[in-house]
Amino acid sequence: FGKTRKTVTKYESKSHELLTKGGFIDQVASGIFNFLPLGKRVLSKIENIIREEMNNLGAQEILMPILHPKNLWLQTSRWQNVDVLFKTKSQYGQEYALAPTHEETITPLAKRFIKSYNDLPKALYHITAKFRDEPRPKSGILRGREFLMKDLYSFHINQNDLVNFYQKVIQAYVKIFSRCGLNDIKITEASGGSFTKKHSHEFNVLTLAGEVNLIYCSACKFAQNEEIINLNKFRSCPKCEKKLMLGKAIEVGNIFDLETKFSDAFDLKFVDKNGQEKKVWMGCYGIGISRLMGAVVEVKNDDKGIIWPKNIAPFQIHLVGLDFNDSSIVSFANEVYHLLVKKYKNEVLFDDRDNVSNGEKLADSDLIGIPLRIVVSRKNKDKLEIRKREKDTIDLIALSQLSNLT
Amino acid sequence: FGKTRKTVTKYESKSHELLTKGGFIDQVASGIFNFLPLGKRVLSKIENIIREEMNNLGAQEILMPILHPKNLWLQTSRWQNVDVLFKTKSQYGQEYALAPTHEETITPLAKRFIKSYNDLPKALYHITAKFRDEPRPKSGILRGREFLMKDLYSFHINQNDLVNFYQKVIQAYVKIFSRCGLNDIKITEASGGSFTKKHSHEFNVLTLAGEVNLIYCSACKFAQNEEIINLNKFRSCPKCEKKLMLGKAIEVGNIFDLETKFSDAFDLKFVDKNGQEKKVWMGCYGIGISRLMGAVVEVKNDDKGIIWPKNIAPFQIHLVGLDFNDSSIVSFANEVYHLLVKKYKNEVLFDDRDNVSNGEKLADSDLIGIPLRIVVSRKNKDKLEIRKREKDTIDLIALSQLSNLT
Numbered sequence: 151f152g153k154t155r156k157t158v159t160k161y162e163s164k165s166h167e168l169l170t171k172g173g174f175i176d177q178v179a180s181g182i183f184n185f186l187p188l189g190k191r192v193l194s195k196i197e198n199i200i201r202e203e204m205n206n207l208g209a210q211e212i213l214m215p216i217l218h219p220k221n222l223w224l225q226t227s228r229w230q231n232v233d234v235l236f237k238t239k240s241q242y243g244q245e246y247a248l249a250p251t252h253e254e255t256i257t258p259l260a261k262r263f264i265k266s267y268n269d270l271p272k273a274l275y276h277i278t279a280k281f282r283d284e285p286r287p288k289s290g291i292l293r294g295r296e297f298l299m300k301d302l303y304s305f306h307i308n309q310n311d312l313v314n315f316y317q318k319v320i321q322a323y324v325k326i327f328s329r330c331g332l333n334d335i336k337i338t339e340a341s342g343g344s345f346t347k348k349h350s351h352e353f354n355v356l357t358l359a360g361e362v363n364l365i366y367c368s369a370c371k372f373a374q375n376e377e378i379i380n381l382n383k384f385r386s387c388p389k390c391e392k393k394l395m396l397g398k399a400i401e402v403g404n405i406f407d408l409e410t411k412f413s414d415a416f417d418l419k420f421v422d423k424n425g426q427e428k429k430v431w432m433g434c435y436g437i438g439i440s441r442l443m444g445a446v447v448e449v450k451n452d453d454k455g456i457i458w459p460k461n462i463a464p465f466q467i468h469l470v471g472l473d474f475n476d477s478s479i480v481s482f483a484n485e486v487y488h489l490l491v492k493k494y495k496n497e498v499l500f501d502d503r504d505n506v507s508n509g510e511k512l513a514d515s516d517l518i519g520i521p522l523r524i525v526v527s528r529k530n531k532d533k534l535e536i537r538k539r540e541k542d543t544i545d546l547i548a549l550s551q552l553s554n555l556t
Numbered sequence: 557f558g559k560t561r562k563t564v565t566k567y568e569s570k571s572h573e574l575l576t577k578g579g580f581i582d583q584v585a586s587g588i589f590n591f592l593p594l595g596k597r598v599l600s601k602i603e604n605i606i607r608e609e610m611n612n613l614g615a616q617e618i619l620m621p622i623l624h625p626k627n628l629w630l631q632t633s634r635w636q637n638v639d640v641l642f643k644t645k646s647q648y649g650q651e652y653a654l655a656p657t658h659e660e661t662i663t664p665l666a667k668r669f670i671k672s673y674n675d676l677p678k679a680l681y682h683i684t685a686k687f688r689d690e691p692r693p694k695s696g697i698l699r700g701r702e703f704l705m706k707d708l709y710s711f712h713i714n715q716n717d718l719v720n721f722y723q724k725v726i727q728a729y730v731k732i733f734s735r736c737g738l739n740d741i742k743i744t745e746a747s748g749g750s751f752t753k754k755h756s757h758e759f760n761v762l763t764l765a766g767e768v769n770l771i772y773c774s775a776c777k778f779a780q781n782e783e784i785i786n787l788n789k790f791r792s793c794p795k796c797e798k799k800l801m802l803g804k805a806i807e808v809g810n811i812f813d814l815e816t817k818f819s820d821a822f823d824l825k826f827v828d829k830n831g832q833e834k835k836v837w838m839g840c841y842g843i844g845i846s847r848l849m850g851a852v853v854e855v856k857n858d859d860k861g862i863i864w865p866k867n868i869a870p871f872q873i874h875l876v877g878l879d880f881n882d883s884s885i886v887s888f889a890n891e892v893y894h895l896l897v898k899k900y901k902n903e904v905l906f907d908d909r910d911n912v913s914n915g916e917k918l919a920d921s922d923l924i925g926i927p928l929r930i931v932v933s934r935k936n937k938d939k940l941e942i943r944k945r946e947k948d949t950i951d952l953i954a955l956s957q958l959s960n961l962t
């Protein structure tokens with residue numbers, strides 16, 4: 151499995167095309183995908199980076215359900231008001247929402263455990279499938295009806311404590327995206343920005359496959375959603391006065407200061423140091439994990455295929471054996487494989503197919519985009535050809551130098 | 557979080573009670589649960605044991621969706637025939653099943669990648685939430701409407717190859733359950749056993765909370781579902797003639813020889829060595845992960861609480877600081893904590909609450925059931941009190957002996 155595909159289909163985006171051809175994903179229906187072994191490995195690596203950074207924030211991992219009882223969504227008036235809500239009904243009467251977000255379960259949960267200021271602050275996150283009844287699911291895993299998401303919720307004694315934590319999450323998000331290979335994340339304040347006191351930030355990746363229209367500064371970090379900004383007012387960057395640019399972007403993360411909106415809906419209170427009952431302040435913080443995977447591919451590719459950033463590459467090393475009709479090469483390749491596995495454990499993908507041409511194997515390895523390719527072939531004799539996917543440089547090394555790979 | 561609960565509620569089973577009181581799970585609605593930090597850690601440990609054993613079988617991990625298009629389920633006639641099927645409909649017309657099992661997606665997926673005998677055998681598994689519209693969800697996480705499951709599917713050139721793999725899976729399952737602390741798994745052949753050639757095995761844990769009526773031998777490994785066996789015929793064990801017992805059990809795993817049932821439905825064929833088209837043989841193999849967690853608690857507890865098997869305990873060490881009104885004890889406890897964390901990383905739970913009585917802390921640690929408890933207290937002075945939860949033995953050791961803990 152993880153076999154690459156050659157058939158010509160109409161693809162909805164570059165990432166849809168490369169991830170499908172490369173054997174990472176497989177479409178089940180519009181907006182609904184299988185993640186194949188290569189794709190699942192990428193997802194798991196992204197998840198683990200997110201887990202590490204969430205844990206560094208002091209957040210704890212939980213798992214909330216997908217089926218949400220109707221009454222919880224009635225309590226926030228979102229049963230009728232959220233137009234992308236999938237609903238299902240038991241034969242035995244109960245109605246459920248398929249959760250697109252989890253305020254409706256996290257707030258009642260918090261209410262059962264948060265009683266006093268001693269119990270605050272608290273931060274909980276989970277990683278699970280989410281559902282949105284999108285009118286036009288498109289662009290492969292960039293906008294699906296079912297997708298994988300991390301959401302974090304935080305609980306605080308007051309706005310000040312919430313704002314402090316909120317700022318830490320911004321830093322954690324920048325770090326997460328950077329570890330996933332995205333160093334140029336455009337952070338916007340979409341819901342009014344400096345024009346309102348309410349906080350809300352979006353984390354955007356510039357790419358033509360995106361659906362967000364972004365105004366951003368060519369020099370500094372200023373960025374704003376086109377819907378928000380008054381273009382006539384700002385001919386140049388309001389922060390540094392350099393030239394403003396216009397571009398499409400994908401939103402891969404968003405964070406909201408919920409203030410006491412959901413605490414009000416579920417009457418979530420705590421007793422403060424003076425014995426007074428007060429509303430709990432909440433924040434929520436999302437990252438679209440499967441979308442992030444797609445966004446990385448949108449910006450990390452060339453005409454040959456994907457160029458995975460090291461930290462989320464499905465494997466670190468792609469060992470490609472050519473000329474496999476020659477048994478001495480097969481046994482040499484196997485020797486190299488066993489040496490590599492000793493050091494790199496399960497981070498080595500070995501293309502030992504004997505029913506595929508040399509050209510096809512090399513093209514597949516470009517398409518799959520693993521950072522380091524090692525070719526064993528008749529031409530290279532007892533040397534190994536090392537190719538870095540990103541820089542497209544080639545070196546020949548001896549077997550004895552294998553342990554010095556970086 | 558992970559705070560224990562004192563309120564008296566009506567519980568549906570021992571595991572429901574202990575897991576709720578211990579802060580592992582939290583009921584959202586009938587048959588639907590939150591997994592709190594402690595519970596999520598147990599789930600993750602079970603998942604990782606399963607992953608290791610699946611990978612040892614040569615199976616690859618994938619991730620299939622929860623939303624299954626109606627047409628796939630019509631193709632197997634299960635859209636109407638599976639009575640526990642949850643269904644949902646998009647506002648834009650498409651109908652979906654919420655998958656209770658994944659033959660309807662794995663078979664079309666296999667069809668896109670399996671073409672020739674070169675592509676076989678193949679084994680793929682995934683871990684995801686599943687849904688069953690149970691008439692009476694009950695016993696906490698033992699029978700839910702939403703639950704976590706691992707399923708493995710295998711594909712073979714013929715029945716013989718399938719049967720060989722099937723036998724390996726039985727061994728892998730025994731190992732998985734044993735690693736989870738369940739050494740006395742009763743394996744039954746429910747769908748006729750030796751009376752038919754079709755293979756199907758269930759893996760059962762004996763406990764009063766179970767719903768399966770099991771006949772099993774007091775001496776050998778013979779076990780059979782009561783519905784299947786002819787009790788009048790078998791007064792003693794048909795294998796070893798020793799006494800037969802009757803007991804309730806929970807089914808935590810099941811495996812099926814699907815033969816070519818789904819290959820027929822989706823026309824899944826391969827070309828054999830002689831160029832002939834043949835049907836692919838399939839097997840499927842499930843483990844209820846959240847149910848397994850509940851089943852372990854059903855059999856591993858005493859009147860004080862849970863007794864977690866080491867491999868799936870939420871933490872390995874529970875450091876409990878008593879007499880926290882004494883600042884010298886607080887600082888000693890912190891010193892111990894930092895020493896422990898150096899060696900045991902994130903496997904140390906530290907009860908440093910200063911608003912809870914000593915008695916409550918000790919009772920909570922019994923309830924939560926972590927294998928090793930270390931108590932720092934006024935009474936113990938500069939010694940550490942080591943208590944093994946399972947054996948209920950207590951030792952006093954010096955700080956210098958801390959590195960010798962097992």
